[in-house]
Amino acid sequence: MEDIEDLFAGGGGAAPPGFRLPITAAVGINTTKKNKKKNNTKEEASSLLQNSSTYQVPGTQTIFLKTFGCSHNQSDSEYMAGQLSAFGYAISDNAEGADLWLINTCTVKSPSQSAMDTLISKCRSEKKPLVVAGCVPQGSRDLKELEGVSIVGVQQIDRVVEVVEETLKGHEVRLLNRKTLPALDLPKVRKNKFVEILPINVGCLGACTYCKTKHARGHLGSYTVDSLVGRVKSVVDDGVKEIWLSSEDTGAYGRDIGVNLPILLNAIVAALPSNGSTMLRIGMTNPPYILEHLKEIAHILCHPCVYSFLHVPVQSGSDAILTAMNREYTIGEFRKVVDTLTELVPGMQIATDIICGFPGETDEDFAETVNLIKEYKFSQVHISQFYPRPGTPAARMKKVASNVVKNRSRELTSVFESFTPYSGMEGKTERIWITDIATDQIHLVGHTKGYVQVLVAGPKSLLGSSAIIKITSVGRWSVFGDIIEILTEYNDIKIPSDNKDTISKERCSPCSNREDTCACESDACESNCCNIAATDSFAEAQDAPTNPSLLLRRKASSTNPIVETESSSNQKDAASxxxxxxxxxxxxxxxxxxxxxxxxxxxxxxxxxx
Missing domain, CATH: 1.20.5 (Single alpha-helices involved in coiled-coils or other helix-helix interfaces)
Known part of the structure; x- marks a missing residue:
C-alpha cells in the first residue's frame, strides 16, 4: 500500500493554486494503473470543475468522530479534531448527519474491538466514507474488517486532514509507518476545555503476554522535557486547570533519552502557576519503573499543584500469575510501592487494575487477589475479565472456563463495592478544583487534592475555578459539598515553584483548616497533618471503565466548549x-x-x- 505522497498526480505545479488534482494512483476505490498516460493537468482540472455536481470544496464537510479507549486515545482524537477544525471541517458527535466517519479505536479488550466492528458495518451499510485510526489498525493492519478502509496510524495523526480529504474523494489511503513522534503543538480541540491530556511518551518497555497495545504503540519513545514544559506553559495560558500526563507507562518516561520521570515532573511543577490554579495528575505507571524513584515521586505528590493520586496496576495478587503475565515485579514489590507512597504522602490514594481469569489462574491464585484488595481497600479498582487478544502469547495459553471467569469477576466486584471509602468525610473542609458538569445538569464536578470526586450546586460560570467547600454528605462513588469560598487569583494559596528540594518543605496538601500548613520532613511527610479521604473518579483505564462514578461526567461535544464566559464574569457570578x-x-x-x-x-x- 503506497504512502500518501505516492498518490498525487501531476506534481509539476501545473494545477491552479489551492486546487488538489484527483489521485490517479490511489489504492482502493476508483483506482487506475500507474502507467496510464497523464492528460494535460490544466484540462483535467477544468474538466473536473465543469462536472462538479457532486464535488464539494474540501473543508466544508461534517466529520463524525468516535473515540474508544484510554486517555492517550482521547488526546489523539482531540489533536485530530483540532487539525480538521483548523481546515474548516465541522466535528460532530452525530453520526447521522455526518459526511464522513472517523473512528479512533482501542485494542486492549475484545468488547472495544467488537464495538468498532459494529460501527464499521453500520458505516458501510449507510455508504459513508470511513477513516479508522488508533491501535486496532496499527496493531492488526490485515484485519478483514479493514479492507477498503482508509487508515491513520497512531504516529500519523498529524496527517489526518490529508487522509480525510482523499477519502472524501473516494480514495483509500493508509498511513501506518513513521519514525518520529507527532508534534505537541498541533491544533487541538479539547473535549473539556479545562483539561489537557498531555502524552509524555508512546509505547513501553514491557512485554506483557496478554497485551496487544505494545503491537500498536511499539517500543518506548519519549518527548523531550523542553517540549513538554513548553506545552504545559502554552495550555496554562489557554486557561487549562488540570493537566493529565498520559502514556502507556508513565514511570518508564525518559529511559530512551537519558532522563527520568522525576526530572520531568519537577520541571513541569516549576512551570505551573504559583497560585495553585492549575493541577497536575500523574498518569498510570507500572511498579517496576518507579521503585527506584519512590522518594522523589513522593516529594512531587506532596506538592500543592499535584493531585495525591496515582494509578498503579497490579493485575493479580499471585506471584505465579504475575510471572505468567511477564509483569516483571512481585507482589512484594507492588506492596512496597503502595506502602511507601501511603506513608510519605498525606492523603495518598492509589487506583489499581485486576484481570480475572488469566490462563492458569487457580482458586488459590484468585484468593490471593481477593485478599490483597481486602487488605488495602483501594477506593478505585478497575476489574476486567481476561480477553485473549490475537497474536499475543496469552492467547495460546490454556484458558480458564468462561463461567469461572465471570463468577470471579462478580465476586471481586462485590468485595470492592462493599467498601465505604468516604465515610467520615462529612463536615470536613476541602479545597477543590471544578472542571466539569454532572449528567444531571445541576451539579458541578470538582476534585479534592486526593482526587475525590465532589458534587456541588452552582452556576456553570464556576467551571474552571477553585473553591473551598464543606462536605455535607457522602455516597459510594462521590461526595457532596457546599461552597464556602471561591478562590481567585488574589486569594489562592501561594506556593513555590522551585526545585524538588523546596517542595518537601512547603504545604503538602490543603488541610481541613486553611490556616494550618502541612510540614514535611526531608524524606517523609507527616501522615497526620492532613486528613484527605479516598479518591474516586478515575478516567485513565486502558478501556472505558465500568465505574458508576464516571456516569456523573457530562458527555460534551468537542466542537462546543462547555463554557464560553470570560474569567472576569466567572469571578463576578461566583462571588454573587x-x-x-x-x-x-x-x-x-x-x-x-x-x-x-x-x-x-x-x-x-x-x-x-x-
Whole structure:
C-alpha cells in the first residue's frame, strides 16, 4: 500500500493554486494503473470543475468522530479534531448527519474491538466514507474488517486532514509507518476545555503476554522535557486547570533519552502557576519503573499543584500469575510501592487494575487477589475479565472456563463495592478544583487534592475555578459539598515553584483548616497533618471503565466548549453565588456592630435626658 505522497498526480505545479488534482494512483476505490498516460493537468482540472455536481470544496464537510479507549486515545482524537477544525471541517458527535466517519479505536479488550466492528458495518451499510485510526489498525493492519478502509496510524495523526480529504474523494489511503513522534503543538480541540491530556511518551518497555497495545504503540519513545514544559506553559495560558500526563507507562518516561520521570515532573511543577490554579495528575505507571524513584515521586505528590493520586496496576495478587503475565515485579514489590507512597504522602490514594481469569489462574491464585484488595481497600479498582487478544502469547495459553471467569469477576466486584471509602468525610473542609458538569445538569464536578470526586450546586460560570467547600454528605462513588469560598487569583494559596528540594518543605496538601500548613520532613511527610479521604473518579483505564462514578461526567461535544464566559464574569457570578447563599463571618460582625452602636446611642440619649 503506497504512502500518501505516492498518490498525487501531476506534481509539476501545473494545477491552479489551492486546487488538489484527483489521485490517479490511489489504492482502493476508483483506482487506475500507474502507467496510464497523464492528460494535460490544466484540462483535467477544468474538466473536473465543469462536472462538479457532486464535488464539494474540501473543508466544508461534517466529520463524525468516535473515540474508544484510554486517555492517550482521547488526546489523539482531540489533536485530530483540532487539525480538521483548523481546515474548516465541522466535528460532530452525530453520526447521522455526518459526511464522513472517523473512528479512533482501542485494542486492549475484545468488547472495544467488537464495538468498532459494529460501527464499521453500520458505516458501510449507510455508504459513508470511513477513516479508522488508533491501535486496532496499527496493531492488526490485515484485519478483514479493514479492507477498503482508509487508515491513520497512531504516529500519523498529524496527517489526518490529508487522509480525510482523499477519502472524501473516494480514495483509500493508509498511513501506518513513521519514525518520529507527532508534534505537541498541533491544533487541538479539547473535549473539556479545562483539561489537557498531555502524552509524555508512546509505547513501553514491557512485554506483557496478554497485551496487544505494545503491537500498536511499539517500543518506548519519549518527548523531550523542553517540549513538554513548553506545552504545559502554552495550555496554562489557554486557561487549562488540570493537566493529565498520559502514556502507556508513565514511570518508564525518559529511559530512551537519558532522563527520568522525576526530572520531568519537577520541571513541569516549576512551570505551573504559583497560585495553585492549575493541577497536575500523574498518569498510570507500572511498579517496576518507579521503585527506584519512590522518594522523589513522593516529594512531587506532596506538592500543592499535584493531585495525591496515582494509578498503579497490579493485575493479580499471585506471584505465579504475575510471572505468567511477564509483569516483571512481585507482589512484594507492588506492596512496597503502595506502602511507601501511603506513608510519605498525606492523603495518598492509589487506583489499581485486576484481570480475572488469566490462563492458569487457580482458586488459590484468585484468593490471593481477593485478599490483597481486602487488605488495602483501594477506593478505585478497575476489574476486567481476561480477553485473549490475537497474536499475543496469552492467547495460546490454556484458558480458564468462561463461567469461572465471570463468577470471579462478580465476586471481586462485590468485595470492592462493599467498601465505604468516604465515610467520615462529612463536615470536613476541602479545597477543590471544578472542571466539569454532572449528567444531571445541576451539579458541578470538582476534585479534592486526593482526587475525590465532589458534587456541588452552582452556576456553570464556576467551571474552571477553585473553591473551598464543606462536605455535607457522602455516597459510594462521590461526595457532596457546599461552597464556602471561591478562590481567585488574589486569594489562592501561594506556593513555590522551585526545585524538588523546596517542595518537601512547603504545604503538602490543603488541610481541613486553611490556616494550618502541612510540614514535611526531608524524606517523609507527616501522615497526620492532613486528613484527605479516598479518591474516586478515575478516567485513565486502558478501556472505558465500568465505574458508576464516571456516569456523573457530562458527555460534551468537542466542537462546543462547555463554557464560553470570560474569567472576569466567572469571578463576578461566583462571588454573587456565594454571597446569595452563605452568611459570612464579616457580614455577621458588621450587623452586630451596627446593632451595638444603636444600643449605645439610645443609652446615651436616655442618660442625658435623665
Amino acid at each position: 453565588y456565594v454571597h446569595d447563599h452563605y452568611w459570612g463571618l464579616v457580614d455577621t460582625a458588621l450587623v452586630g456592630g451596627i446593632f451595638m452602636s444603636l444600643l449605645t446611642m439610645v443609652a446615651l440619649f436616655l442618660y442625658v435626658g435623665s
